[in-house]
Amino acid sequence: MTxxxxxxxxxxxxxxxxxxxxxxxxxxxxxxxNKHRIPPEATKILQQLASTWSEVMDATAMQVVQLKGAMxxxxxxxxxxxxxxxxxxxxxxxxxxxxxxxxxxxxxxxLAFKTMSRxxxxxxxxxxxxxxxxxxxxxxxxxxxxxxxxxxxxxxxxAKLREFHGLVIPCSDNGMLWDRLRNWLKVAMSxxxxxxxxxxxxxxxxxxxxxxxxxxxxxxxxxGFCHNDLQYGNIMMDDETQVITIIDYEYASHNxxxxxxxxxxxxxxxxxxxxxPHILDYNKYPEQEERKRFVRAYLGFSDENSSxxxxxxxxxxxxxxxxxxxxxxxxxxxxxxxNLNEIDFEYKEYARQRLHQYWLKKPLLKG
Numbered sequence: 001m002t003x004x005x006x007x008x009x010x011x012x013x014x015x016x017x018x019x020x021x022x023x024x025x026x027x028x029x030x031x032x033x034n035k036h037r038i039p040p041e042a043t044k045i046l047q048q049l050a051s052t053w054s055e056v057m058d059a060t061a062m063q064v065v066q067l068k069g070a071m072x073x074x075x076x077x078x079x080x081x082x083x084x085x086x087x088x089x090x091x092x093x094x095x096x097x098x099x100x101x102x103x104x105x106x107x108x109x110x111l112a113f114k115t116m117s118r119x120x121x122x123x124x125x126x127x128x129x130x131x132x133x134x135x136x137x138x139x140x141x142x143x144x145x146x147x148x149x150x151x152x153x154x155x156x157x158x159a160k161l162r163e164f165h166g167l168v169i170p171c172s173d174n175g176m177l178w179d180r181l182r183n184w185l186k187v188a189m190s191x192x193x194x195x196x197x198x199x200x201x202x203x204x205x206x207x208x209x210x211x212x213x214x215x216x217x218x219x220x221x222x223x224g225f226c227h228n229d230l231q232y233g234n235i236m237m238d239d240e241t242q243v244i245t246i247i248d249y250e251y252a253s254h255n256x257x258x259x260x261x262x263x264x265x266x267x268x269x270x271x272x273x274x275x276x277p278h279i280l281d282y283n284k285y286p287e288q289e290e291r292k293r294f295v296r297a298y299l300g301f302s303d304e305n306s307s308x309x310x311x312x313x314x315x316x317x318x319x320x321x322x323x324x325x326x327x328x329x330x331x332x333x334x335x336x337x338x339n340l341n342e343i344d345f346e347y348k349e350y351a352r353q354r355l356h357q358y359w360l361k362k363p364l365l366k367g
Contacts, residue, residue, distance in 0.1 A: 037064065037076070041129035042093060046078060049126055049134070053089055055082040064093075068273060072097050072250060074343065077137065090137040091126060097341045102187050103333060104250050108171040112249045115169050122247065140236040140245060145271040148232050149286075151293065157235060158297035160244040161264070165224030165257050177255050177325060178217075181209045184332040191339040196348075200335065200355060205328070208358075212325050215365050216256070216318075226260035227252050228329075231267040258318035261298065263326045265291060265319065278346035280353050291316060320364055327358035 038046070050059035058081070065077040076093040096106075116122040123136035147153050189202050197203065227234070228251040236245045269280040286294070295315050301308045334351025341347065 037066075037074075037095075038093065039095070039129060039131065042095075042127075042132060042134065045127040045129060045134055046091070046093070049091065050080050050089065053080075053082075055086045056080045056089055057082060067092075072103075072337075072341070072343075073132070078134075092135040092137050093132065094135060095132040097337075097343055102340070103184070103336060105171075108253070109250050112169055112171055112252050116167070116249065119167055121164075121167070121245065138236055138245065138247075140238045140243075143232040143235045143237060144273070145232050145268070147237075148268050149290075153237065154290075154294055155297040156237070156242060156244045157230075157264070158294050159300075160246060161227075161230065161260065162298050162300070164227060164246055165222075165260065167225050169225045169252075169254075171253060176253060177259055177329070178209065178213045180253070181325070181328060181332065182206065184329075184336060185209065188332050188335045191336060196335070200331075200351075205332075208328065211365070212328070216321055216325065222257045223254055224257045224260070225252065226255040226257065228255060228260060228263060230260065230264040231270060231272070233272060256318075256322065258315060259322040259325060261295070261315075262319045262322035263329075265294075266323055266326050266330075276346075278350040278353075280350070280357075282357065288316075291319070295319070324358055324361055324364060327354045327361070331355040331358065 046062060047059045050056045050062075061081065063079040063081075065079070067075045067077055074095040074097070076095070078091050078093050080089045082088055110125075113122060113125060123138050125133060125135055127134040143153070148157070185202070185205055189197065192200075192202060227246055227249065229248065230246065234246060234248045236247055237243065238245075265286055268286055269282045269284050271277070271281075292312060295312050296302075296308075299308065299311065299315070301312065331351045331354040334347045334354060337345075338347035338351065
């Protein structure tokens, strides 16, 4: 059942396109008006947008700051100075990574953003250009890797995720887990060198997907609208109101809810704001009690209530098994991205770690 959503307090924005979309704010690197990074089509929309705000002093005088942590797109904060004593105007510019459309359906993504906004879940889409978009800037903070271990914040995330899963979002079934894994495997095999084919045993992975599907699919499995990429950088929080907002829906689709929770747990091994953002530390994977607290909060059970332990344990068991599918999912993403994306990230090494975890955890299927 969908709980009442918490609408974002939108600033007064002039929308170029009556759509909605999500934003992100992360650690920044200042490029001091490095406008050559912005496509001309985007510059035109940005200037048109700023010219509708009477307090902006010069619509052409934009400060461009790249936001770190994005691994699919390049993301920039665009700021204009305003008249004295008025807050600056900000928007978020997202430039799509090269070739990433093979990973998800961009039409489904935009449709999801529209619907999420109608549910009070996301900010406005201010403009679209051929290889990117302009979004409203949310005045909330993006969580850190450390925040995911905070019990209070974790409980808020769990409750928001349950709400997210209950949303009715129209989209195709192309992003369903098993279809996506098989499609991504075909793309990876078409892109990889023979050396990579041999190293990663890509010829064997279709059989592994079949094994996972046979073992993990069951009748009456709870399916919901899943984010599929619930890392800390895709979660924002207003510290004053404690409202959580889940953002960035590129990989979102209908899937087993256990898969989405498994993905969130696996992401606790990552910190994308270190000197080596591709390195994963599985010593940070949540312990049994931490996972149990999250699942109890997700299901809406209090810590004192033991009458629902069987339901909690069953979901925990399913989640652990779905980590296998999650490792294959992001392994294939890494291999494909290594061949297509020019963002500074060690995709292949990231993929290598995820595949290693798959083989290491495969005995879970016997449990």
